[in-house]
Structures are given as structure tokens and as C-alpha cells.
Amino acid sequence: MSASSGPLVRQEVPSVGVRVLGPEGVEQYGIDDVPELLGRPGTILWVDVPTMDEAATRLLSEVFAFHPRAIEDCAKRNPVPKVHVYPKAVFVVLHAPEPGRGGHIHYVELDQFIGPGVLVTVHGPLNPAVDLQAALAETRAVVRRLESGRLRPTSSFELSSAIVTAIAARMRDYLGERTADVWRLEQQVTGGVDIEAEEFLDELFRVRHSLLAVRNISVLSREVYGRMGTLRAFGEGGQDLLTDHVDQFGRIGIIAEGQKDYLQGVIEFFQTRTNTKMTIAAERLAVIAAVTLPITALSSIMGMNVIVSESTRPVFLVVLLVVMATMSIMLLLWSKRQGWW
Numbered sequence: 308m309s310a311s312s313g314p315l316v317r318q319e320v321p322s323v324g325v326r327v328l329g330p331e332g333v334e335q336y337g338i339d340d341v342p343e344l345l346g347r348p349g350t351i352l353w354v355d356v357p358t359m360d361e362a363a364t365r366l367l368s369e370v371f372a373f374h375p376r377a378i379e380d381c382a383k384r385n386p387v388p389k390v391h392v393y394p395k396a397v398f399v400v401l402h403a404p405e406p407g408r409g410g411h412i413h414y415v416e417l418d419q420f421i422g423p424g425v426l427v428t429v430h431g432p433l434n435p436a437v438d439l440q441a442a443l444a445e446t447r448a449v450v451r452r453l454e455s456g457r458l459r460p461t462s463s464f465e466l467s468s469a470i471v472t473a474i475a476a477r478m479r480d481y482l483g484e485r486t487a488d489v490w491r492l493e494q495q496v497t498g499g500v501d502i503e504a505e506e507f508l509d510e511l512f513r514v515r516h517s518l519l520a521v522r523n524i525s526v527l528s529r530e531v532y533g534r535m536g537t538l539r540a541f542g543e544g545g546q547d548l549l550t551d552h553v554d555q556f557g558r559i560g561i562i563a564e565g566q567k568d569y570l571q572g573v574i575e576f577f578q579t580r581t582n583t584k585m586t587i588a589a590e591r592l593a594v595i596a597a598v599t600l601p602i603t604a605l606s607s608i609m610g611m612n613v614i615v616s617e618s619t620r621p622v623f624l625v626v627l628l629v630v631m632a633t634m635s636i637m638l639l640l641w642s643k644r645q646g647w648w
Contacts, residue, residue: 321443323363324355326453328460333453338362341370345425351463355446356381356429357439363429371427373420374398381418381429388524388531390540396422397540399467399531400431402524403474404481405441407434410513412520415442417474419467421541426463428470445473464541468548471532475555482521482559486566488514493573496580504581511574515567522563529556599635 325336327344328351336344344352356363359382367378377391377398391398398420405413416431430442449469452458460466492511495502529552535541536549 321357321439323357323366324353324446324450326353326355326450327351328353328453328466332456333450338366341366345370347424350424351460351466352425353463353466354425354427356427357443358430359432367420367427367429371395371420371425373427377420381431384432385416385418386414388527390531390535390538392535392538392540396420396425396427397535399535401471401474401528401531403445403477404517404520404524405437406481406517407436410516412517413437413441414520414524417442417445417470419470421463421467424463426466445470445477448473462545464545464548468552471552472555474528475552475559478521478525478559482518482563482566485514485517485521489518489566489570489573492570496573496577502577507577508574511570511577515570515574518563518567518570522560522567525556525560525563529553529560532556 323338325338325341325344327334327336327347329347329349338354341352341354344350354366356366364378364382367373367381368375373396374391374393377393377396380389380398380400385400387400388402389398389400399418401417401419402414403417405415407413413434413436415433415437418429418431420427420429428446430439430446433439433442449458449466452469458469460469492507492514494500495507532549532552536546536553539546541549
């Protein structure tokens with residue numbers, strides 16, 4: 308979340324989406340119509356801001372009169388989810404995971420102002436390497452459900468809950484992809500596949516990092532909605548919605564933690580097997596060194612007197628070779644009894 312990863316993505320920013328949900332379905336309007344749409348009885352006003360700019364800032368401050376601190380939070384990247392209950396609206400900051408280059412996990416931010424009959428969603432500042440379509444995925448999914456008639460919320464709290472459920476579904480899908488990676492890596496380790504250790508360990512730790520990111524996002528989101536439940540931010544009628552979100556994020560966190568622990572076991576299995584191979588190789592090298600060192604020492608001392616002198620003494624040379632062979636055999640037998648090979 309802190310550093311840009313990958314090439315910059317040139318993106319065309321869509322306009323602010325203004326929709327009114329009423330008994331007749333979904334109606335779309337322009338941003339200039341928002342003052343007239345506020346307070347229309349029996350409807351839900353949903354304003355979706357793809358990116359904060361001067362016009363969006365004026366809309367939030369002058370038309371909706373939201374708290375200045377909340378508007379400031381919309382204009383910057385928030386490292387953790389949060390919730391603030393203001394007189395006019397509940398302000399919520401959530402994140403969703405988006406994979407980046409080199410194993411980096413982007414925290415895609417979505418801010419919400421949830422008030423009676425009003426929902427304003429603001430897509431937080433993005434890392435330039437993230438495609439804007441990834442940030443708009445949940446709100447566009449909800450728009451399709453609204454337009455098809457599959458979703459008919461009766462309050463802004465229900466509409467917000469539909470978006471949060473879409474975020475949770477995105478996290479579950481991402482968690483499913485990473486779980487498939489865990490299975491594949493485990494099969495490679497236990498199946499005796501010839502593996503290049505450095506690259507394989509790198510992939511193992513990248514997948515573990517992804518699982519840690521999902522767990523972190525889900526645990527923090529669960530705490531945010533737990534706090535909203537304590538504050539009764541949605542009123543008495545919305546407690547079931549808040550409880551459901553706490554349960555959703557809690558279960559995602561538990562699953563991510565379980566898969567992370569399982570992958571850690573795979574990593575330890577692989578590392579133990581690799582270390583065992585290295586230990587065996589080191590023991591064999593030690594045996595070779597132990598067998599050859601006395602021979603090398605003996606040949607170094609006697610070599611000049613036996614071979615490099617003016618004349619070679621055949622009898623002495625034969626005796627020396629026999630002694631060297633005997634020493635080697637004795638050392639090999641001794642190391643065998645020690646269990647070194």
C-alpha cells in the first residue's frame with residue numbers, strides 16, 4: 308500500500324454516478340440534480356464518487372454538509388479501516404485486496420457516508436499501478452443487481468450492506484485463488500517434484516503474504532463493524548445487518564488464518580527436507596575429507612623422498628601405497644560403524 312509497484316496505468320475517470328432508488332426502480336441523474344434530490348420521500352439517493360476532486364469536495368461539503376474531517380479522510384489514503392458516527396451520517400472506511408506485481412497486495416479503499424435515505428460512496432486514492440476498474444468492481448456489481456431488479460433495498464443501510472457483502476465476496480474469491488495456490492504448492496512438495504529451491508521458496512512466501520493480507524483486512528473490517536454494532540450505528544432495525552457483516556469478515560479471517568498455517572506447514576516441510584539433504588551432503592563431504600586427509604598428509608611428507616628424488620625406490624613406493632590403501636579402508640570402515648554413510 309505504501310509503494311507503487313508495476314507500471315503506471317493510464318485510466319479514464321468516469322463521472323460521478325447519481326442514482327435514485329424508488330418504487331419504480333432506479334433513475335439516473337446528474338451531479339447538478341443532487342440538491343433537489345435530497346430528502347425526496349420514499350427514495351434512496353446514492354451518489355458514487357469515483358475519485359476525489361474539487362467538484363466532489365464541494366459536493367460533500369456544501370451540498371451534503373458532511374464533517375470536514377471525514378471529507379479530509381476521503382481525499383487521502385487511510386492505512387486502516389475506521390468508523391465515525393456523525394450527526395448526519397455514519398462514515399466508514401473499508402479495504403479490499405487487489406494483487407499487484409511482485410507479490411505486492413494493494414489495499415483498495417472504499418469510503419461510505421451512510422445516512423437516512425442517503426448513501427455516498429467515495430473510492431479512495433489509488434496506487435497509480437491499480438486499474439480503476441478494480442476499485443469500482445463492488446459498486447458496479449451492485450448497480451447491475453439494482454438495474455436487473457435482483458436487489459431492492461428499502462433503506463440506505465441495506466444498500467450499503469449490499470456493497471459490503473460484495474467486498475466480502477471479492478475477498479472470498481481472492482482467498483479461493485490463494486487456496487488453490489496452496490494446494491498446488493503442497494502437491495509439488497509432497498509429490499517429489501524436482502524443484503528449484505530459491506524460486507519455489509519465493510513463491511511460497513508470496514502466497515503466504517497474500518493470505519496474511521486477506522486475514523489482516525478481514526480482521527480489521529470485522530472490528531469496524533463490531534464497533535458499529537456496539538454504537539448501534541444502523542439503529543435497532545439494522546443490527547442484524549451489522550451482525551451479519553461481523554460474521555462474514557470473521558469467517559474470512561479464520562479461513563485465511565487456517566490456510567496460512569497450513570502453508571506454513573508446507574514451508575517447514577520443504578525447508579526441513581532441503582536442510583536434511585544439505586546435512587547428508589555435508590556428512591558425506593566430511594567422510595571424504597576424513598579419508599583423504601591422512602593420505603594427503605602422508606604423500607606430502609614422503610613424496611619428495613620417494614618420487615621426486617634422483618631415483619625412485621620401488622620397494623619403498625609399494626609399501627607406501629599399501630599403507631595408504633590400508634589407512635583409507637580402515638577409515639571407511641570406521642566411518643561406516645559411526646553411521647556417517
